[in-house]
Amino acid sequence: xxxxxxxxxxxxxxxxxxxxxxxxxxxxxxxxxxxxxxxxxxxxxxxxxxxxxxxxxxxxxxxxxxxxxxxxxxxxxxxxxx
Numbered sequence: 001x002x003x004x005x006x007x008x009x010x011x012x013x014x015x016x017x018x019x020x021x022x023x024x025x026x027x028x029x030x031x032x033x034x035x036x037x038x039x040x041x042x043x044x045x046x047x048x049x050x051x052x053x054x055x056x057x058x059x060x061x062x063x064x065x066x067x068x069x070x071x072x073x074x075x076x077x078x079x080x081x082x
Contacts, residue, residue: 002057002066006077009053014046016080017053024072034058040069053077
């Protein structure tokens, strides 16, 4: 399991990130939750008051490395934060 912690994630940025994740097949919605798709299991928690976001990668298939998932999530967040 790996947990990613992001700071300075505004509500608008979080919503855009959620839309991008949904376009990739990961159904992220709401401030907290969990999702499973393509063998990848995630939990997330967004705190709009602190502008923080935590995403935990709980499980992934052997043919998709945890590092590639981290990279994809980080890239998506970088794009929405400009």
